[in-house]
Amino acid sequence: MTESKQREDIARLAKSLFDRGLTFGSSGNISIRLEDGWLMTPTGSSMGAIDPARISRLDLAGNLLSGDKPTKESFLHMAMYGRRPRAGAIVHLHSTHSVAVSCMHDIDHRDVLPPLTAYYVMRVGRLPLIPYFAPGDLDLARAVEEMASDHHAVLLANHGPVVAGKSLEDAVYATEELEETAKLFLALRGMRTRPLTPEQVADLERRFPRDF
Template sequence: MSDAKIREDIVRRAASLYNRGLSFGSSGNISVRVDDGWLMTPTGSSMGDLDPARLSLLDPEGRHISGDAPTKEAFLHMAMYAKRSGASAIVHLHSTHSVAVSCLKCIDQKDVLPPLTAYYVMRVGKLPLVPYFAPGDLELAKAVGEMASDHHAVLLANHGPVVSARSLSDAVYATEELEETAKLFLALQAMETRPLTADQVADLQRRFPS
């Protein structure tokens, strides 16, 4: 895919997330691995109104070389890329239901959401909770990096999900699946639920390896 098409794809998918209420204000960011580094959404920008020509380009060492200044959360992306060599894209949102789950007191911090649907297992799998750090705290990048070796998706406490994948489309689909599963989880809080069994989860993992 050419540089121009990658930029257009980022803008199109970011606008779709924004228009469906999965991003709001200037929250959320996207990055894509390219031949000469990374393209990222700029700091302070709305995902609903991006300019392809003004996307931030970072070199392989993470230095800003062209476009607007990158998202202030670029360090999160770099921490995950450092541990996931097969990742080509990362989506980070402050999506409402995922953030709501990240604020709950009694969730399993090693695996936040139960396997409610097959597609959640296939696209997200286990989702650990990263402890809370203030925005911009570099300790957050360290904590994400420690989990990224074993998990392509993490949930930041009182903050939101960070999801990596082999392509931007896969990263977006997984983030959407995570948000919808969080919504289901919250809707079912007062009810007895029947998540997939361990055997059913293992079967899905064999059929659809990540």
């Protein structure tokens, strides 16, 4: 796939997420791994109006080569890529239901959401909560890095999800599945629920292993 097509894909999928209310204002960012660096959405930009030509082009060391200045949360992407060498793309959103869950007091920090559906298990799996850090705090990158070897998706407390995928489409689909599961989780609060059993989860993990 050409870099031009990858830039167009970032802009197209970012607008889709924005138009459906999964991100808003200038929140959220996307990146794609290249053979010799990364493409990232620029800082301060709206996901609903990304100009493919102005997307940030970074080298392997994270230096800006062309385009606008990259998202100020680029360190989150670099931390995840560093521990997941086969990940092809990362999506970070401030999606409402996922953020709402990240603000709750009585959730399991080791695995935030129960396995309510097969597709959640297949696309997200176990979701740890990363403790709160102020925006731009490099300790947040270190906390993400600690979890990234074992988890391709994490939830930042009072902030939002960071999700890696084998491709950009995979990362977007997993982020959407996470948001819908968070919405289900909140809708079912106080009700008796029937999540998948550990045996059913293990069966799905055997059938659909992640290879990135």
